[in-house]
Amino acid sequence: MDFARIIEFSGNHPILILAFVGTLGLLVASELSRRLSGMKSVGPVEAIQLSNREDAVFLDIRDEGEYHAGHIPDAIHIPLKQLAERTEELKKHKERPVIAYCRSGSRSTQVGRILKKQGVENVYNLGGGIMAWQNANLPVSKK
Incomplete structure (x- = not known):
């Protein structure tokens, strides 16, 4: 999959992209919280x-x-x-x-x-x- 197709997909499916980015952000925040807690x-x-x-x-x-x-x-x-x-x-x-x-x-x-x-x-x-x-x-x- 080339970069142009990713951009096209993102433009055609903004809600999916936002959901993906939001989910990824929550996973990263959860992992950081766990690691910082010791x-x-x-x-x-x-x-x-x-x-x-x-x-x-x-x-x-x-x-x-x-x-x-x-x-x-x-x-x-x-x-x-x-x-x-x-x-x-x-x-x-x-x-x-x-x-x-x-x-x-x-x-x-x-x-x-x-x-x-x-x-x-x-x-x-x-x-x-x-x-x-x-x-x-x-x-x-x-x-």
């Missing part, structure tokens, strides 16, 4: 392995309503809006891996920077969030 992403199976092998702590950063609708059993609940003020609650777990999660895994990418400033180094993001956890048929508590 967090590794783990799936549900890896999260369970971390929990079993290294006694990882699950950190639910969703709001109250989301948390009460269903959360990972024994997860610590600190809404993202309150995390900077409540990091002291996690200090006793700073030697253990912390696996942060939200609904889909996007909000929880912000947790790495906040916790690393407080000396919590071993922070992971549950990729896909609670939705991935539930899709893997893993237990959810409503207590």
Whole structure:
């Protein structure tokens, strides 16, 4: 495909080109955010392995309503809006891996920077969030 045909296609299909550029931009922004957070992403199976092998702590950063609708059993609940003020609650777990999660895994990418400033180094993001956890048929508590 030569350059002239690409220009012609772009002129004939501006909405497709805008959708492509927008999608590409969102992917790049998401990847940059993940890399800047300093967090590794783990799936549900890896999260369970971390929990079993290294006694990882699950950190639910969703709001109250989301948390009460269903959360990972024994997860610590600190809404993202309150995390900077409540990091002291996690200090006793700073030697253990912390696996942060939200609904889909996007909000929880912000947790790495906040916790690393407080000396919590071993922070992971549950990729896909609670939705991935539930899709893997893993237990959810409503207590």
